[in-house]
Amino acid sequence: MSPSASPAVRTGIPWLPGVAVAAVAAAVAWGVHWLVPAVPLLTAAVVLGIVVGQLPAARAAVTGVLAPGLSLSAKRLMRIGVVLLGLKLSLGDIASLGWVTILTTIGIVVLGFAGTFAIGRLFRLPGHQPLLIATGFSICGASAIGAMSGVVKPKDEEAATPVALVTLCGTLAIFVLPLLWHPLGLTPLQFGHWVGGGVHDVGQVVATAQIAGSGALAVALVVKLTRVLMLAPTVAIAAVGERRRHVAGDPSVKRPPIVPLFVAGFIAAVLIRSFIPLPAVVTDGADALQTALLAVALFGLGTAVRLRSLVGTGWRALATGLLSWALIAALALVAVRLSA
Template sequence: MWLPGFGVAAVAALLAWGIHLLFPAVPLLTAAVALGIIVAQIPAARPALSGVLAPGLSLASKRLMRIGIVLLGLKLSIFDIAGLGWVAIATTIAVVLLTFAGTYWLGRWFKLPGHQPLLIATGFSICGASAIGAMSGVVKAKDEETATPVALVTLCGTLAIGVLPLLWHPLGLSSLQYGHWVGASVHDVGQVVATAQIAGSAALAVAIVVKLTRVLMLAPIVAVASIVEHRKHTAALADGTATDTASKRPPIVPLFVAGFIAAVLIRSFIPLPEAVLDAADTAQTALLAMALFGLGSAVRLGALVKTGGRALGVGLLSWLLVAALAFGAVQLG
């Protein structure tokens, strides 16, 4: 039953790759999400998306997302992060935590429904739609709760590609400072590359290392969320509002989070052949592209409009918050 949707996700990933080749400024993963969102707005496609394609797209957006995040750990070396210096590491972590807390508060203040405040906070503070997919799996968020955060983080990440380069020189940043700012504020890794590459290879290198430092925060934040959900479920069992047969108890530490940490440790302490790293990078990109198409295909822009601009307001305010905090971090560094 999952094969048709899985196949469509694979074809969409290939199309996203083709778009990236034709327009290098468009990150491949951003193209994958955008294709999913576009297809979801076509009335003729909706019966298939909610019918025969649904099992495969669901499999892609959940299982493949988790495998891709595990492989993402192979991009991270503890020693590369340590090379930033303790000030840059501390300020990067502070930006993530303050953005997460501030965005979550904004989401609650704007009275967004369900898990949307948590998912938007995760996506904007860590690594975009990939982080949203990881968190939604842990808290068992509904597809409609996940769709709006994915649309917002894609929109704001795309805006960053066009806006941040225009502010580089007016803000008086050197190329390395600009790279640091991009890495600390832009959501998705591909969007970071697209935004930072105009300042040269040194700026791009700094941007990627800073960005991957933010990605490393995915493990503890998702693990904490999983512990909170586990305790909520245990309390619900105790007072009789839930049963083990009605809802599965979430793990204390999700398996994919443990796998992500293991991949980081392997990359840090075991010398891997370049061919292995290249193959893992290709597989990770392909898996995340398929997963993000699946997430994008659940987005209904009409539902986003019906929020009365509340969700869009939270997204734009969070985008400004992370950019301002990251700029402050650059000044301290």
């Protein structure tokens, strides 16, 4: 061990420096959100990670002493955050939308996922990028990408590009969709429905829908969380595909579980919230912890983004992201019209 190694590394806790830096960054992102509420906390965390990842002075630390902790943040802490995300979901709230809205919301996810995946394949994106972009854009942004990454085990750069794209498009939605609200002739509740069906991250949904009032925000959140519920079956299906691929390749290689543990935890959290009365202190505490964990995790994911590589070779990924954004927004608008 090098004598210049950090105390955490020397004492056998190599992940501590990276997790500590990610936690500090999450606090900074929270400060940005507090000062500028229009900037969602999780978006600020991803953007901060992307910025740090581009700094020459920080790159050696990001790929060196901080790497174990940033990796743990982006993977394990992300999975814990996804489990806690299930406590936001109540099957009763979803049922209150009505069957037309529920079915059209599922349609947004299914058609958006299939369309985005097809676009990614058409542009010949490498590795797991089509799958990760489709997951992030159709379900719940960077947290969905992190959840899917836990199953398919992509290279860091394969996951980093989809995170950058979903952050870019979700941030654009905060400013673009309100400009289209009145020209499209939508009522405030219809606008909330559109935002919930067409915007990626929960924080971005809140930032976009709140301008139309509390009723629009409530509808947006329930529609959005209905999309989040689709994360469990989507990841489970991907896990089955990975198992089959491992069997076809090398049967001796350890296969991923059919239902990953964190997905089972997510489903359990949804059922707990739906059928067991929880005091506000529990749900509020879980919500705060989930947000903090995802902020730490998304900073870690953001540090893996290399904008130079994205600009130099990623035009196809950028085109895929923009087309997917337009596709899902159009599907969400159709869903609003059908539910009217």
